[in-house]
Amino acid sequence: MKDMPTKERILYSALDLFSEKGYDGVGVDLIAENAGLKGPSLYRHYKGKEDIFSSLIDMVESHYTKGFGLKNTEVGFPESMDDLIENAMGRIQFTMHDDVIRKTRRILAMEQFRSERMAELTTRYHLENLQELYAIICADMMKKGILKQDDPEYLALEFVSPVTLLIHIYDRQPEREAEVLEKIRKHFEHFVKTYGEEESAC
Numbered sequence: 001m002k003d004m005p006t007k008e009r010i011l012y013s014a015l016d017l018f019s020e021k022g023y024d025g026v027g028v029d030l031i032a033e034n035a036g037l038k039g040p041s042l043y044r045h046y047k048g049k050e051d052i053f054s055s056l057i058d059m060v061e062s063h064y065t066k067g068f069g070l071k072n073t074e075v076g077f078p079e080s081m082d083d084l085i086e087n088a089m090g091r092i093q094f095t096m097h098d099d100v101i102r103k104t105r106r107i108l109a110m111e112q113f114r115s116e117r118m119a120e121l122t123t124r125y126h127l128e129n130l131q132e133l134y135a136i137i138c139a140d141m142m143k144k145g146i147l148k149q150d151d152p153e154y155l156a157l158e159f160v161s162p163v164t165l166l167i168h169i170y171d172r173q174p175e176r177e178a179e180v181l182e183k184i185r186k187h188f189e190h191f192v193k194t195y196g197e198e199e200s201a202c
Helices: 006-021 028-034 049-069 081-097 099-111 116-143 152-172 174-195
Strands: none
Touching (some): 006 028, 028 049, 049 099, 049 116, 081 152, 099 116, 116 152, 152 174
16 A cells, blocks of 8 residues: 555545444544554545545446446456356456455445435445346347347346345355355356256256
8 A cells, every 4th residue: 555646545544444443433634544644644635534435435436347347348248148157256256355345345334324325325336236237238148049038127136136135145254255156156057047048048
């Protein structure tokens, strides 16, 4: 963190602290100290804690979009049901292990009832972004004759909802990672058996 530009260092300091103590449990002086700065010098870069938090969310959204591949980025569309499973498992590994995303989930879990913006972000991160992405993927796979014709938004919801639940289990009990990953893969395999066209299904 020492090699980062000061503004970025402040954001990563805030990310660490907010994920441990919650928004209300962290003051500007503590963020500055954790970033290796004196309190007053932080105000050269941000107006205050709310400004830091807002900038942090913007940074996380950009990081998530680049790393996960959302609807406004280039998505590698699966060419088979096996591709769908492996593609999804790769995204699961990212969202489970990426430090920024993992800490952000903790922050949102703590802060979602604090403000309307936090509630909206929690819904977007935990479900809507994933559903929109996989609705696009499902629609493409239907065109290719890989998936049965159905409502792509409904199929996407069915595909991602159990994953969200299982990742929450992992966040609370990381020692259950192997079990969670196995259940996610079995869920994907069941989805393939249910909705894959016979000639393409595993």
